[in-house]
Amino acid sequence: GAGVSQSPSNKVTEKGKDVELRCDPISGHTALYWYRQSLGQGLEFLIYFQGNSAPDKSGLPSDRFSAERTGGSVSTLTIQRTQQEDSAVYLCASMWQVGVWDTQYFGPGTRLTVL
Amino acid sequence: GQNIDQPTEMTATEGAIVQINCTYQTSGFNGLFWYQQHAGEAPTFLSYNVLDGLEEKGRFSSFLSRSKGYSYLLLKELQMKDSASYLCAVKDTDKLIFGTGTRLQVFP
Numbered sequence: 001g002a003g004v005s006q007s008p009s010n011k012v013t014e015k016g017k018d019v020e021l022r023c024d025p026i027s028g029h030t031a032l033y034w035y036r037q038s039l040g041q042g043l044e045f046l047i048y049f050q051g052n053s054a055p056d057k058s059g060l061p062s063d064r065f066s067a068e069r070t071g072g073s074v075s076t077l078t079i080q081r082t083q084q085e086d087s088a089v090y091l092c093a094s095m096w097q098v099g100v101w102d103t104q105y106f107g108p109g110t111r112l113t114v115l
Numbered sequence: 116g117q118n119i120d121q122p123t124e125m126t127a128t129e130g131a132i133v134q135i136n137c138t139y140q141t142s143g144f145n146g147l148f149w150y151q152q153h154a155g156e157a158p159t160f161l162s163y164n165v166l167d168g169l170e171e172k173g174r175f176s177s178f179l180s181r182s183k184g185y186s187y188l189l190l191k192e193l194q195m196k197d198s199a200s201y202l203c204a205v206k207d208t209d210k211l212i213f214g215t216g217t218r219l220q221v222f223p
Contacts, residue, residue, distance in 0.1 A: 042202060042215035050209065091157060104211060106157035
């Protein structure tokens with residue numbers, strides 16, 4: 001497919017467990033973003049990768065959250081020792097390149113529920 | 116700090132015109148985006164403004180005033196399928212800062 005894909009689409013986990021969320025960006029897109037959207041809320045920026053530069057982690061809410069991007073393509077967001085407040089939809093977006101004009105293309109998201 | 120304000124909810128009638136306002140205060144500005152998000156789906160791009168003025172695209176138009184920190188999205192000839200959340204986002208350097216979104220309900 002030509003769009004951004006994310007897996008799993010839904011994840012239910014128990015409090016204290018670790019989870020990994022995957023994002024496959026559009027081929028050739030150099031920028032990749034992770035956002036979190038809680039019920040009825042806007043998108044909260046988490047982390048941003050651009051090419052080979054060091055990621056911008058300024059939005060990560062705690063050190064339980066981390067992300068990596070291997071080979072400039074696929075990205076994994078890891079949440080350790082999950083808490084109930086981590087329950088949200090996690091959205092990934094990619095962009096061809098960061099410039100004055102470009103839009104982000106969003107994946108369908110992973111709905112995370114922490115029991 | 117970063118602050119983007121939109122009304123939480125709006126309602127309108129099929130065939131009517133609705134204007135969704137967005138005001139922003141951000142440390143940087145490299146353009147303003149509007150996205151549409153249907154319930155349970157990913158946001159999809161609607162419009163982009165970087166210069167002052169009106170950008171028209173079919174039934175949707177977006178306006179920007181940088182000096183006032185203000186934008187609006189204008190939806191004409193409303194259809195039932197326009198019922199969705201509309202997200203205003205400001206591009207601050209390399210990142211998008213989103214508002215909480217405006218949930219629009221279109222009634223017959």
